[in-house]
Amino acid sequence: MKNTAISIGQFWINKLSLACACACAVLGLGTGYATAQPAATAADTSITAIDILLLPDTTMIQHAEAVNNRLRSVFPKGFSLDASHHPHISMFQCFVHTTDLAKVFVAADKVFASGNVTNLKLTAFKHYYIADKDLGLSGIVIKPTAELIKLQSELIAAVAPLTVKSATAAAFVTTPENPDINPLLIHYVEVFATEHAGTHFEPHVTTGVAPRDYLDKMLAEPFADFTFSPAGAAVYHLGEYGTAAKKLTDLKLKP
Numbered sequence: 001m002k003n004t005a006i007s008i009g010q011f012w013i014n015k016l017s018l019a020c021a022c023a024c025a026v027l028g029l030g031t032g033y034a035t036a037q038p039a040a041t042a043a044d045t046s047i048t049a050i051d052i053l054l055l056p057d058t059t060m061i062q063h064a065e066a067v068n069n070r071l072r073s074v075f076p077k078g079f080s081l082d083a084s085h086h087p088h089i090s091m092f093q094c095f096v097h098t099t100d101l102a103k104v105f106v107a108a109d110k111v112f113a114s115g116n117v118t119n120l121k122l123t124a125f126k127h128y129y130i131a132d133k134d135l136g137l138s139g140i141v142i143k144p145t146a147e148l149i150k151l152q153s154e155l156i157a158a159v160a161p162l163t164v165k166s167a168t169a170a171a172f173v174t175t176p177e178n179p180d181i182n183p184l185l186i187h188y189v190e191v192f193a194t195e196h197a198g199t200h201f202e203p204h205v206t207t208g209v210a211p212r213d214y215l216d217k218m219l220a221e222p223f224a225d226f227t228f229s230p231a232g233a234a235v236y237h238l239g240e241y242g243t244a245a246k247k248l249t250d251l252k253l254k255p
Contacts, residue, residue, distance in 0.1 A: 047098065050238060052108050053235075071214075074214050079209065080208075086243075086244040091152050092155050092197070093188070094163045094192060095165070097162075113253065114154075117254065120151075122229065122230070125141060131212055136211070144201050148203065149199075152198070173237050173246050185241070185242055234250045235251065
């Protein structure tokens with residue numbers, strides 16, 4: 001299997017040359033994103049970094065947990081998949097004023113309630129990782145479908161007018177053990193709507209951290225494709241590594 005490892009810098013900023021206007025046109029955002037509120041200042045702690053995401057069914061969760069257990073067996077310092085690192089598929093990461101969270105929930109609810117989210121059939125087809133020096137952040141990659149991209153486009157169009165252009169590490173969930181947020185993660189959230197959506201959407205489920213030499217061996221192994229479906233949708237407060245660190249609300253799905 002081809003090694004799909006890329007540098008963490010390349011993954012988050014290798015598409016800066018794309019024009020924002022072109023990306024917005026692809027996503028059907030019109031002028032909604034351009035009218036987002038001004039950037040947060042360094043002293044502003046009223047901004048929240050959020051991930052509007054899909055929660056996978058037990059099939060994907062079992063596969064993700066199996067990989068996570070495997071990675072932690074060789075790198076115990078890596079994080080486990082738990083309530084503060086919930087397996088998920090990011091649909092839209094962005095910054096919003098904390099006081100506008102309720103409005104975001106309502107806008108996202110309308111999008112998810114109008115689609116047959118749990119009927120989506122998604123296929124996982126390979127492992128990948130983002131390199132960070134000697135370590136790698138691993139994930140299971142999912143084939144994007146027309147339905148998934150359409151859902152994402154509608155979600156971004158609905159929520160984008162409520163977004164803030166940028167923020168500081170104060171917008172994320174941190175802990176005394178991990179008080180810092182990588183600036184590249186902040187940038188990743190800033191450009192998510194223009195560089196990681198539509199034709200650039202790369203859906204995946206993060207599975208953990210391990211040494212790169214071990215991940216290289218894992219990527220060389222055959223991958224047995226499997227199919228799964230979303231079981232729910234939610235909004236989470238983002239943590240380091242872009243993890244779903246704290247659930248803010250579940251979103252309503254079409255019955």
